[in-house]
Amino acid sequence: MMVMASSQQKAFPVGETLQSQVTPGVSSRYDFPLRPSSMALLIIDIQDELTKVDPTSEEYKHSIAFPRMIHNTERLLKSARLSKIQVIFTYLQALTDDCRDVSLDYKLSGDLSNLPGPSNPAKFLPGITPIDGEEICLPKTSCSVFQSTKLEYILRNLQVEQLLVVGQLTDQCVESAVRDAADLGFFVTVVDDACAANSADCHEKGLHGMKGFCRILNTEQVLQEISSYDIVNIDEQIIPSLPAAGHVNQKSASGADNTDHSITIPKPSQYVRDKDKGCETALLRSLRTAGVKFIRYTIVDAYNTIRCKAVPLNFLIERRVSRPMTSPTSIAEVCFAGLPTTMDVPKAPNLTASNVLTLEPDLSSLQILPYAPKTAMVMCTAHDQLTQDLSPLCTRGLLERVLQAAREEIGIEFCVGAEIEFMLYRLSKDGLMKPVDASTFANSTTLNDQEDFISSVYDQLRQQDISVELIHAESGPGQLEVVLSYSNNVLQIADNVLFAQETIRNVATHHGMKAVFLPKTSMLSAGNGLHLHFSFKDFGSPQNAFSDSSRPTGISRKGESFIEGLLDHLSSLLSFTLPTVNSYRRVGAGCWTGSSVDWSTEDKEVPVRVCVDLNTRKATNVEYKLADATANIYLELAMILSAGMEGLKSGKELRPMASPDAVAAPLPQSLQESLECLKLDNFLLSVLGPELSTAYIAVREYEATNEISLEKEVAAALGNA
Structure with missing residues (x-):
């Protein structure tokens, strides 16, 4: 079960140990956010030999779990390197070619009795490969890395107090390492969506087995925690001060710019919402205690019309699902980018009402509305109802x-x-x-x-x-x-x-x-x-x-x-x-x-x-x-x-x-002039994508050629129309 990180985490003085801040029986693991200066990223068993999957095996493993783990570990590794966080790779590899030194458990575990060895060393994955001389590599021959390596000794020397753990398998090597680390006195954070197991049940079983020993966060929460460390008093507007000269254009002898300057915006099909999995029922019950009766699932269409549907709170509480707030409603895709601001008549040639998009709530945005206190509102992203891919028409997702x-x-x-x-x-x-x-x-x-x-x-x-x-x-x-x-x-x-x-x-x-x-x-x-x-x-x-x-x-x-x-x-x-x-x-x-x-x-x-x-x-x-x-x-x-x-x-x-x-x-002196400029701007069109750009230009051109007088527009805004 995922537990959401506290928004009121303490900021401890850099010079003090985290253990010295613990009040027995009062402090919670969630009181101690990640601190780059005292943490290490531990990557467990993400190696070529263990990530090859049989396409005939369970779809969860080869289509969801492993690709998600690899993608999110790459993101965390980039963040760790930028933040100068110590990175430690541990991987399965014997000290002898005949694997006589591996653990009894592995000798009794079939394939694990034949690990990579000195003559045929383990291979890392592109994008998740250690930097020679900077990042630590520890071959292991047991389930828990603490049993067959000197990891504890190394961490003490590095003055590491916090371990950020990713890898596989969630219910085996990850869980055993986390339990050992907690018993040895380390603050442990496990990244739910950067771990993988052979099945969804095994993954959830591993998370359940670890939840009393660590914090369990998702990738987005961890990245936010790392990047926001030491940034305080945002409400007081302390605007940071800055450095660094950038690079200049690389030009050929002819003066042509041959450098690729395109920005790779992740495709909607590659985007995965890091879902908050925990505490939703408790949240809903708390809202009910506060007098809330409805939750508005809300999106903003491409033309700035707020569109929402109100779902009764009791309906969500009574749903027999693990995440009761997930996708309880949908809206036709034409409503996201096909309707002008003045009418519900489609004007985008590529969008119809035949396809609907599910609304996925972002719980971090949920607000009880002070002017309508029986209602809470949550902002959503739009997803394909079959694949759950983020829709290219979703502007919040963009x-x-x-x-x-x-x-x-x-x-x-x-x-x-x-x-x-x-x-x-x-x-x-x-x-x-x-x-x-x-x-x-x-x-x-x-x-x-x-x-x-x-x-x-x-x-x-x-x-x-x-x-x-x-x-x-x-x-x-x-x-x-x-x-x-x-x-x-x-x-x-x-x-x-x-x-x-x-x-x-x-x-x-x-x-x-x-x-x-x-x-x-x-x-x-x-x-x-x-x-x-x-x-x-x-x-x-x-x-x-x-x-x-x-x-x-x-x-x-x-x-x-x-x-x-x-x-x-x-x-x-x-x-x-x-x-x-x-x-x-x-x-x-x-x-x-x-x-x-x-x-x-x-x-x-x-x-x-x-x-x-x-x-x-x-x-x-x-x-x-x-x-x-x-x-x-x-x-x-x-x-x-x-x-x-x-x-x-x-x-x-x-x-x-x-x-x-x-x-x-x-x-440009008019909307139409600006739209003509947009049609020639290949870069911005590529950011929009073909579906959204086609719809957006069509609807805005309709509005540009069907101008409403200023008097009528003001009258409509004042309720006099």
Whole structure:
């Protein structure tokens, strides 16, 4: 059974041993997250001789268990090497060619009596091969590595206190090693989906046998734990500081760039959700005790329509399955990318209602809704109902795959912040919905008049663990901006934008108002944007890798390449970040959004703005201004980050900063113009994939050619249509 890692794990002083922090009878294994400086990754028996499987054997073994173990072990090994974690390989190999030295148990176990030996040594797998002279290799001739090697002696010399264990077989060599390690005084973490057994029953049996001796986590939880170590006070917005010059383009004598700069986003069929397997029934019962009656299984379609189905809590509790929250409902695939925002009429030629996708909940996103306290909401990914593969139409899944590619291909992790703008309307004495005031930027009137509303929004966001950094009036009538705190959990910040918008809408209704997020509500006043901020850190490092005060721009070489990637794809990116006809009514010269493909430092008239810390005067992040709330937050983040990653991987050189004398290329002036740019952008189309790109372009073109007047759009948003 999988036990979820605590979100409130302690951060112990680096110089103290973990054992000294244990309070007998009070401390839990889950109080001690992985600490790279005191841990080792132990890879057990992942070798060529033991991973060859007979295709006629049980399908679980050759189609699921072994491929999953190999894939996730490769990911963990990359992370360990980046984080300078000691790696130890143990494998079956006798000390003699006739195997006379192997254990009695192995001599009585058929095939295990004939192990590789000195003349025919064990072979490792591509991608899971030790680095000579750096990583430790221990041949063993017994089930537990502690019985036939000096592993304990080595670990003591290395001052290792924590073992991260992967390998095979879950119910044999892994389990015996884990039990011995626990008895010898090591903190042990087993990676559920990086272990394998001959059958699903044997795998579960092994996990059950180990659960009293170790923590059991999945790969995603372990990677998050390792990468977030020593990063504290995220709510207080300590933005890391950064290093490292990147590589430059490798050009041939003719000047042509021959380097492969493509980004390999994992295919949907290769993506495996690391499922939380434990405690679901207990979670559901706790929700029922809290008064929750329904759980909304929620997705956001490609055009930013929130689609959800409410499942009664009692139905989930009464289900006779091991994971009661798994896939209780489905939605037709056409609803993910085939329907315009104004109607339920398919406009994508490649999608129909004949196929449905199951909704797989991400329990880390589950929230009880403060404005609807009888309901909890959980964000989902969409999966093929037969194969359970992630659907290529799933935008939340696309963002997860892009973030995975950033970690595994480029060795970076992103940090993101968001600024949400909206306008408040109230019914006036003449019976019309009008803005609550006509005040100006950063004025006190709006804050004074709307204090109760602002306080309610803040309280309800905090109840959902959504951290708010700043609230102020904006330039438009009745306009406010809520700034969400910068975070290195990009998927969570995307979820938080969605939850925050829903909270703002519902709190406004409770206060007798309407919150409107439209890009433009009047051509005579400012519009609503949703500005996004980006930086990144090298994987496993707490330091911000965007800035470098030694460089003329104050930006690191990597940071410059990231910005140039954005600029290279900016015209086609607008089809995702300014995805409606109304979006283009907000932007242009003099609108503080930018109107040309340009960048600068602290200049609010450019679309890509480098931000400087007020105290240190260092460049901290880059702001992307050409975005608004009509965009699907998961899709636009996936595309923006992919564009930046393409710049990073190719080591692009940043063009000169905007200046009065320079002439920059103009930006598209309409949605249709941006879509035409997208059609020519092979890189972004490859990130989208053929199914999603075909549907997305078709639906957006339909919307571009069937424009709704501004007056009708505002009336619909205010409920007057």
